[in-house]
Amino acid sequence: MSTQLLEIAGLSKSFPGVKALDAVNLVVRSGEIHALMGENGAGKSTLIKVLTGVFPRDAGETRLSGQEIAPKSPREAEALGISTVYQEVNLIPHLSVAENICIGRQPTWLGAIRWGAIGKRARAALARLDLTLDVNRQLSSYSIAIQQMVAIARALDISAKLLILDEPTSSLDKTEVDELFKKLRILRQDGLGIIFITHFLDQVYEISDSITVLRNGCRVGCFATQELPRINLVSHMIGKTLGHVEALEQTRASTATIRSDTPILEARGLGKKGTIQPLDLDIRPGEVVGLAGLLGSGRTETARLLFGVDHPDQGSIRINSQPVKFRSPRTAIRYRIALTPEDRKVAGIIPSLTVRENIMLALQASRGSWRRLSIAEQDKLADRFINSLGIKTPSREQVVRNLSGGNQQKVLLARWLATEPKLFILDEPTRGIDVGAKAEIEKLIQSLRQDGLAVLFISSELEEVVRQSQRVVVLRDRRKVDELTEAAISEQAIVESIASHSSERAEA
Amino acid sequence: MIRLNPKYIPLLATAVVLVAVFGTGAALYPNFGTPRVFVNLLNDNAFVGVAAVGESFVILSGGIDLSVGSMVAFVGILIAKLLQVGCDPFLAMGIALCAGTFAGAVMGCLIHFFEMPPFLVTLAGLFCLRGLGFVIYPESIGIDHPFYGEVLPQLSILVAPKAVLPFTAMCFLASVLVATFIASFTRFGRNIYAIGSNENSARLMGLPIGQTKILTYALAGFFSAAGGVVATFYMQSGNPASFVGLELDAIASVVIGGTLLTGGVGFIPGTLMGVLILGLIQTLINFNGTLNSWWTKIVIGVLLLIFIVLQKLISRRAVTQL
């Protein structure tokens, strides 16, 4: 049996107001690929960051090959033999491949860098991955997949014992993933310990030896991959035991309000290479369509295509049976589509503007700069939504940055409701907000539906999707795998279709 | 087919422009192509060149240094004043270089520790050094020390018939050599490139960000001060009011030399070529006699534009390649 390489025991970490890790244990052996699984906010990235010294820990201990370690920076962690390769390749695009592998520890002679030795070392590191590249070429001239392998080679060059791969496959296509896995198997042979973080279930089953599942900062369990059925893995991740899933009471909203069978939006074969496989999607007025799937399954990507943020390279969109092309969100907004983005901070709130300004922004943008809403109109608008959505703020002139997550989300909802949309795309509207606000937002969605709005509802919480939706589109690994309607909607059904081995079959 | 590394394209473009400008001059004026013109070119632009070398480091690191012109003037008056009160010329130069390095290091510390924008910090440096120059002495001081009058002129090499390479030009070329070594053959130099290209990645790769940044500004301060020293050789005087706007010439030389203003890409020899291009345009316009000096600025502006757009196109192509 291989030796225990890394032992983490009772690791805890809190941020103001959040317990990100709660006494987490993790054991990785040499010569194994250990998958770290969990939905968003489960604590995977915090665990990695504590392990590599980006964050200091609050409690717990870490042993590497039996030695107690406590690195204070990624650099220290690297020196100890723990290297991390991130999803966004963290290398220097303008430097050569060789230099990227060796920078910071170049061989020198009397202070002068020995470029010849660097090339040799880089080739040697790449050779361990069974890879030959022109190491003098600029890194950015290679594909992301190759860059990722260069990042791994950099890690190997430090004689790493433990390699952490943080979602390495999310920007790779199928053949590239296969290639990467081939390399990982070589490294496993060499006796490295590998922690592999991904959202792709197929990949976990293809490559990993064991799986640790985290949820809400706690360790759910550690399993041998062979012995853990997919459906159990998914249940562990989303936090429902199988029995639970079956027993859950279906409190789904009625469907009586669907007003017409003509969809407000029809997407046919809509897709974008490397983002989402072509899919069909109809949304009718008075209907909530849920978009379910694990993180990285293509939910947000679909929303971005429908809102004109990204441009599809195939397929078509029709609004009220008219073919349309969205050049930017501005065009989509003109067709009365609204979207609250998944990442509130990056694409949602304007942090230093006030609640009032944030609420009026989209409406004002659609009116243009000259037809400005008067102060009285703005105040009325802001007050109306602060009251109707129950936004907790000292005043409408409060800077949005100072609001809690749930209230920021409500401000975003208000911003779009003010434009009186016909189709509302809600991407993770309940993420990171407290239970009370969550319930309020759910209630709001139902009342919007009753008013005849079409809603596309995206959430990682299946329970929510089941409660809210009249139809559920299930995505897995960036393609639509199933569509459930009415009575067929249940958490169990969704979990089954996410977990199903049907990737070949679903390809129409 | 040999695939050209895209990072060499701007450098190649610089070389093409240099050859084109020189060729134009040589074709138009029979005296233009002589070694003597070239030697004069090096001599006349030596102090700008040395300062531009320092600026190259800062720009490579993704920052900017506006204090160059003031620094050159400050060092000039400092040396002139020290010599006037009977200081040894080497000691005076040493003090000046130390002062320049120190000023650069202070700016680097402010930028790193307080996360202040380099633009504003070095702007403060610009004002501060300019004022301090006037505090030392408010008017021009001539230098009549024997070292300047007698020793310096002898420190020159006959490189071709009727073409004497003066000491200032040697300083310039030596700076370029030293700087090229630092940029290409030391870990510190490579770290500058890494930070300029992607500071966040550089941090995650465990490179010493703060140390590198502070040292970069200190180094730039050193080279600016060295430019000031060379300027005293060239002018044989120090004047606190001189060299206003020299930083613009330095920045323009660096950019025309193929260095990306956003940092991370560029070569020190490119800066040498950039300085020579600027100098050649000036020389060409002088040779012409009917063209006026303002054309220099316009041509430099157009060249800047061409290089900026060229680099934008290259980086855009690099992105779409992924």
Next chain:
Amino acid sequence: MSDSLSDLIFWIAFAAILLALRRQRIFWTVGALALLLLFNQFFTPGFFHLQILDGHLYGSRIDVLNQGAKVMLLSLGMVLVIATGGVDLSVGAVMAIAAAVSSRLLVTQHLPAGVAIVAALCISVLAGAWNGLLVAGFGIQPIVATLVLMVAGRGIAQLITEGQIINFLDPTMVYLGNGHLFGLPFTLTLVVVMLLLTHFLVRRTALGLFIESVGDNDEASRYSGINAKQVKFLVYTFSGLCAGLAGLVACSNIKSADANNIGLYLELDAILAVVVGGTSLQGGRFYLVGAVVGGLFIQTLTTTFYAKNVSSDIAPVPKALVIIAVCLLQSEVFRARLAWVLSPLEKFLKPVGSRLPRHLPTTARHDSPKS
């Protein structure tokens, strides 16, 4: 005697303004100006002396208003550019172009002053639009994009004047920078009119909101349907217009167009005025009046030096100190270190809509130099 009476009235009025602005962001700027004036009240004899000649007011404070007009005009355009997260380095060169165009048309082409002025402003707007095109259209970094015109602009101005310093005596042009209206310099009226116009343009329309939104969060603005490119293009164009006006005032002041020296280094003063006025170089919230008061502050500083007979050459040093002080106050690291001093003060002066000190990012810092 009448001087001390008018001083008293001045200070009572000033104190009232300060008190009224207690909860506004520009309190700091006006307060700094007050400190500077207070210094002059006690240590610079004659600074507060006002006299009336030919029905016009004269005195150091009036000089400040008159001489500061250029920077104040520039800062009106600059503050909008900076609010979008950009910067315009070319305003000094554009001033020179405007001066060159107007005086050339006036003197060598013998065109009426009105035509010359309008033509100069049109060219300035074009220059600004050029910057806007590079920044918004091509997506070039603002510092880099405006550097092009900063370098080439002065050459263009010299080309227009053919390297000459063009002197003019046209009464309209001379009036622009030297005339009086209501007993006060005409430039003051110009600044006030432009301030009102700008205020109207950005605060009576939604443009100001869009500018702040784009500067604060470009991506989220795009998601909200704001045309960020158009907004950016507009602010650079407007900055060109302001620079043109400042250029006209500058050449009128000295009754000649000197392409080499008009507006030299004024882009730096304008940026400084904006920063002193409370607008962050990062973009976002902007303070129009703050920028103008910032310009006034810088001019007062310079005039103080003149009045104290300190060589104007040393004047840059305190300017440098002002920059460092303002930068430090805006630096989050510095604020965090001095939180124990600043936070009680901020509580007292807490503006409406509150600007609490932001939390430091949770990421630990690993980049401190290791020995």
